[in-house]
Amino acid sequence: MFPEHTPRPPAVRAAEVHHPVPLTPAVPAPAPLVAVQPDTVPAVASVVLPDGRVVTGYAITPAHPDPATVKPAVSRTAVNVAVGGVGFLAVCGGLLMLTAFITALTALITQLIVLAAVVFGGFVAVQVFTGKGHKAGTTVNIRRAVIKRNHFHS
Structure with a gap:
């Protein structure tokens, strides 16, 4: 083989290690603290931890929310x-009562119309089917009729 075409061993590189970096959330800048002179100097409290360390600091009273909030x-x-x-x-409920009232009123009007039809129809039937011999009205007896020039002469 040709010397320029001989395979070379791969170059050995140092391993790169990437450590994850935690992202800090974007927090708005805290409001500046205003120094307020307390009425009395708070008492300093010391706490002994189980491993023997002593932590000293001021006692903090918990903040109470305003009654309005x-x-x-x-x-x-x-x-x-x-x-x-x-x-x-x-x-x-009111609409249901109104609907019931309208339904009852409609039934009443229907019954009144049927009652009027029955009474009026009965009156007409009595007038038609009565068998009286003499009826009210004018009686005309025609004995001899003479018709001249499209005129009726009696």
Whole structure:
């Protein structure tokens, strides 16, 4: 073989090790602290840890939230929804009563119309089917009729 075409052993490189770097979250800059002179100097407390170390510092009282920022037990939205539901049920009951009233009124009007038809029809039937010999009205007896020039002469 040719010397320029001989394979070379691969170059040995040092292994690169990458260590993960934790990302710190973007936190807004803290508000500047204003030095406030306390009314009394707080007491210094010392705590002995189980391994024998002593930690000394000021006792911190827990912060109590303002009474105005305490959230109510029930949200206003839930109260509004509940009140709206009660109002809707009241309206539905009223609409149901109104529907029943309209139905009853329609039935009454229908019965009155049927009653009027029966009474009027009975009156007409009595007038038609009565067998009286003399009826009210004018009786005309025609004995001899003479018709001249499209005129009736009696």
